[in-house]
Amino acid sequence: MKYVIGVDLGTSAVKTVLVDPQGKVAFEHSESYPLSRPQPNWSEQNPEDWVKGTLVSLRRLIEVSGIAPSQVDGLSFSGQMHGLVLVDKEGQVLRPAILWNDTRTTAQCRRIEKTLGAKLIEVARNRALEGFTLPKILWVQENEPEVLSQAYQFLLPKDYVRLRLTGDYAMDYSDAAGTLLLDVGSKTWSAEIAEAFELPLSLCPRLVESFEQTGTLLPDIAEASGLLSSTKVFAGGADNACGALGAGVLGEGRTMCSIGTSGVVLSYESNKDLNLEGKVHFFNHGEKDAYYIMGVTLAAGHSLTWFKETFAADKSFDEFLSGVSSIPAGSGGLLFTPYIVGERTPHPDANIRGSFIGMDSGHTLTHFTRSVLEGITFSLRESIEIVRDSGKEITEIIAIGGGAKNEAWLQMQADIFNASIVRLESEQGPAMGAAMLAAYGSGWFTSLSACAEAFIRPADVYKPDPKQAAIYDGLFNLYQEVYGQTRELNNKLAAYRQ
Missing domain, CATH: 3.30.420.40 (ATPase, nucleotide binding domain)
Structure with missing residues (x-):
């Protein structure tokens, strides 16, 4: 039997699920990692902890299930949104990731509102809130300019993990929409917003669809995870977008x-x-x-x-x-x-x-x-x-x-x-949505809707x-x-x- 794997990269743990063509979760595993609050209102994590946790969880999933690695067609991701990961040209992390629940950026939010005015809602379709990514980039710009000057690109949490697994720099549209740098309607990075804050567009990674294949596992990653290097890896999506798919x-x-x-x-x-x-x-x-x-x-x-x-x-x-x-x-x-x-x-x-x-x-x-x-x-x-x-x-x-x-x-x-x-x-939430992206990307279904029909079954209905x-x-x-x-x-x- 063939399987796909959904990887849900949360704030406190990474969860992996092994799903068969009927949408049944054969096995699941999770690995926790620490959260750092070095100052009031700060919330940070070491991105390498996500990678280590993901590899351990994948290996445990394969070991416990007893399946052959060749039975896994592909894997995809759901990830905590908005978190800022800055990497240099070698893909090395330049500072701890600033997470979605970090609220140090109130001043930067006011700067965004003052600079962009009505253009922010017109283009990015969302208000400037502390959780979003652009305020975090501006905080680094103002407080750690030497770090931003070394940055090759910024990534979101699941995109960094995928980079480490495949060597591919990319970000899907559902996660990019939570950065305040995406023109949500046209599905392109907004040069207007980036230029308003003197940010080069090259800082933004390549944009892809959530179900798009973004490579296969690097040889050392395949060995560490217990999977084959030919295992297909798909872009994945923001946790809420994947939760929507999974529902x-x-x-x-x-x-x-x-x-x-x-x-x-x-x-x-x-x-x-x-x-x-x-x-x-x-x-x-x-x-x-x-x-x-x-x-x-x-x-x-x-x-x-x-x-x-x-x-x-x-x-x-x-x-x-x-x-x-x-x-x-x-x-x-x-x-x-x-x-x-x-x-x-x-x-x-x-x-x-x-x-x-x-x-x-x-x-x-x-x-x-x-x-x-x-x-x-x-x-x-x-x-x-x-x-x-x-x-x-x-x-x-x-x-x-x-x-x-x-x-x-x-x-x-x-x-x-x-x-x-x-x-x-x-109900597996975002992890199931990630598995659905891998199943559709692997060609199991002709559409995500067809995948949902096969994977998702109601149990009870409560009427008002x-x-x-x-x-x-x-x-x-x-x-x-x-x-x-x-x-x-x-x-x-x-x-x-x-």
């Missing part, structure tokens, strides 16, 4: 809700000229000449984990969530906003912080727990409403990530979003309860008022944070 978001109206550490609402878009004025992200899809709209809640699952670890550390997650179904919608008049690390959509605000509104002495731990789940879901609905306001009808949403593992939460999503929620039979949906409509209106009512208070409190 079958491959057509108009198809929408996904992913709840992990952060929360993502993502909807397929075919109109390259759509301009939502930066209210949500607008990125290139892993499918050719397709796009996606994306809203982000920075602390979705993270809010739930924080609350449990702070107030119910002695309970398992199952125990912790066991009673939420017994609490009525609205948690007894208790509202939670998940702004505990700031927010992204629809409020790009680094100073805003979370809140519980409406606490009284009758509330129990279970009331608070349900309120946290509701607040996270209300936040994600704000992104859904922006997509709906663009003219899309959203009646069905595919749920992936931690938010797809609890039945009470799945039903809550159906009621709050007022849409059917679909849970998948085998009209009465609950009506209650949540009213509560959602109240939830939307909290940001405006607490913004100035949080700006003042920021001076007291240590």
Whole structure:
């Protein structure tokens, strides 16, 4: 039997999955690596740790599965977005990678806005946010000019790993869209943006499709990984683009809700000229000449984990969530906003912080727990409403990530979003999307849609309860008022944070 491998390069670990032609995951393995925070607001990693972890994970995958290396047709990647890797002409890394969750670049974001004005949204289709790549390049330009002067090209995390595996410099469109240097509509690097900041276009790597072959494994890499040097390597995509593929978001109206550490609402878009004025992200899809709209809640699952670890550390997650179904919608008049690390959509605000509104002495731990789940879901609905306001009808949403593992939460999503929620039979997220790119690139299927039909199967559907949906409509209106009512208070409190 033939197989493909999906490599998902995350922030804390790399995951590899071995997938057969029916889309079944035969084996999987993950390897963790460290995260460095050398200064407040900094978040960095050693790119070589990604390479070592990937090679170990690939070798373990082959060893544990017992398959012959010749059975692997190809592999592809999903990768954490936005992270800056600067390399010299020999491909050597010049400094630690600056990651997506590094927030040192506020001043550079303001510089981008002042310099480009409306041109930024017109060309790059996204606001200047600290997580994106161009602000990081400008930070290096201003603070480490000697490093930037040595740079041959900049790469994103998965592209650096692929360079080390194949010797090929390239970046796919879905990841390039998160740099603020891509003309998203025309799928070319923007000379206008680069020149505005005195950056040579040669700093930008060759652009390729996510399913395009970018080489084969170098001999020493093949030996280290346990694979053959003839193994085909495909470009891969941004983690959210690959998550969309892995959830079958491959057509108009198809929408996904992913709840992990952060929360993502993502909807397929075919109109390259759509301009939502930066209210949500607008990125290139892993499918050719397709796009996606994306809203982000920075602390979705993270809010739930924080609350449990702070107030119910002695309970398992199952125990912790066991009673939420017994609490009525609205948690007894208790509202939670998940702004505990700031927010992204629809409020790009680094100073805003979370809140519980409406606490009284009758509330129990279970009331608070349900309120946290509701607040996270209300936040994600704000992104859904922006997509709906663009003219899309959203009646069905595919749920992936931690938010797809609890039945009470799945039903809550159906009621709050007022849409059917679909849970998948085998949910591997971005890793499955990467495997699909390898399968399509290897010629297993005539299209990514055909691949999705073979690989992705729904398990359960949760339909909205009209009465609950009506209650949540009213509560959602109240939830939307909290940001405006607490913004100035949080700006003042920021001076007291240590």
